[in-house]
Amino acid sequence: MNNKDNYKKMKKVIYITLSLSIYCLSLVGKTFAYWEWTPESGKWINPKYYVGETSLEQWTIAINTYKTEDYESALREFQKLLEYFPTSPEAPEAQFMVGDCQEKLGSPYEACQSYQEAIDKFPSTNRFREIVERQLKIADYFYNEKPSDIPITEKAKGIFSISNWEKAANIYQMAIKNYPYHEKADQIQFRIANCYMNLGKYDIARAEFEKIPLKYPYSQWLEEAEYLKAVCQLNESLKFPNNEEIFGNAIQNFEEFINKYPQSKFVDAAKKDLKKLNDRKSERIYEIARFYEKNKEPEAAKIYYLQVVKQFPDSIWAEYAKSRLNNLE
Numbered sequence: 001m002n003n004k005d006n007y008k009k010m011k012k013v014i015y016i017t018l019s020l021s022i023y024c025l026s027l028v029g030k031t032f033a034y035w036e037w038t039p040e041s042g043k044w045i046n047p048k049y050y051v052g053e054t055s056l057e058q059w060t061i062a063i064n065t066y067k068t069e070d071y072e073s074a075l076r077e078f079q080k081l082l083e084y085f086p087t088s089p090e091a092p093e094a095q096f097m098v099g100d101c102q103e104k105l106g107s108p109y110e111a112c113q114s115y116q117e118a119i120d121k122f123p124s125t126n127r128f129r130e131i132v133e134r135q136l137k138i139a140d141y142f143y144n145e146k147p148s149d150i151p152i153t154e155k156a157k158g159i160f161s162i163s164n165w166e167k168a169a170n171i172y173q174m175a176i177k178n179y180p181y182h183e184k185a186d187q188i189q190f191r192i193a194n195c196y197m198n199l200g201k202y203d204i205a206r207a208e209f210e211k212i213p214l215k216y217p218y219s220q221w222l223e224e225a226e227y228l229k230a231v232c233q234l235n236e237s238l239k240f241p242n243n244e245e246i247f248g249n250a251i252q253n254f255e256e257f258i259n260k261y262p263q264s265k266f267v268d269a270a271k272k273d274l275k276k277l278n279d280r281k282s283e284r285i286y287e288i289a290r291f292y293e294k295n296k297e298p299e300a301a302k303i304y305y306l307q308v309v310k311q312f313p314d315s316i317w318a319e320y321a322k323s324r325l326n327n328l329e
Helices: 003-033 055-067 071-084 091-104 108-121 128-144 164-178 185-198 202-215 222-239 244-260 267-294 298-311 316-328
Strands: 036-038 043-045
Touching: 055 071, 055 091, 071 091, 091 108, 091 128, 108 128, 108 164, 128 164, 128 185, 164 185, 185 202, 185 222, 202 222, 222 244, 222 267, 244 267, 267 298, 267 316, 298 316
Parallel strands: none
Antiparallel strands: 036 043
């Protein structure tokens, strides 16, 4: 092998060696960038993957991270504690802090679910009342906020997330289940029903409104709940126009409300709603009469025309029925 060949070979080896050295140094730089000295453990650790040797050590790492207001990293540390030390003395408080971090990171609904886990997994937690109050505060936020007021972090979750009404209903139900004798339990129950009403789930809303007179007969929300229960029946009858049972129940509910609360501020609205229902009912009976008349059964037609006139004398269909009766004489 001549000197020229030796030179080329040596040049190639030097090039490869330098390339490998530069690559390795870059890896070392990246690796050491994630390592930190911790006085608690007296070690160099990678905080992203390190787990304390004891639950207390892990708690110390988590709470110190929380104090720096790095809530995303703190959340990860509290979750580690729950994963590796689920029955430790620090676990109940760690579960609470998961919810606290999520709340501070702009995820209130997820925070409520984490708070609920604190009660479900650790029912003796000394944070019990505080959790209920936090849940109610978040539920009120979803109940009262307009879409334009919602933070961008909530909007960014996209159209696939559940609506604010459903979130509010779910959280109110968590709170009232946790603390059924809360001083505002009747208002919470009313809001649960109202959420479902705004969602168009009238059958569920009606059932929730019905709980108020049963559980809270002296509630300030009783009168409005009774009226809205009837409104739910009205809306159900519009969804299922051929269901005579729902239609009849709607009329009955409004009649009962008007008789029970003649001085109510909702009574005028109830009377208007009842008139709409009676107009629809009189129209139905009138159409039955017309069917018999067209099929050359005048006696049957008269029966139904007379029913319209007697039962619904103020209806426009009563005037039409009188006219048809005159033609059949």
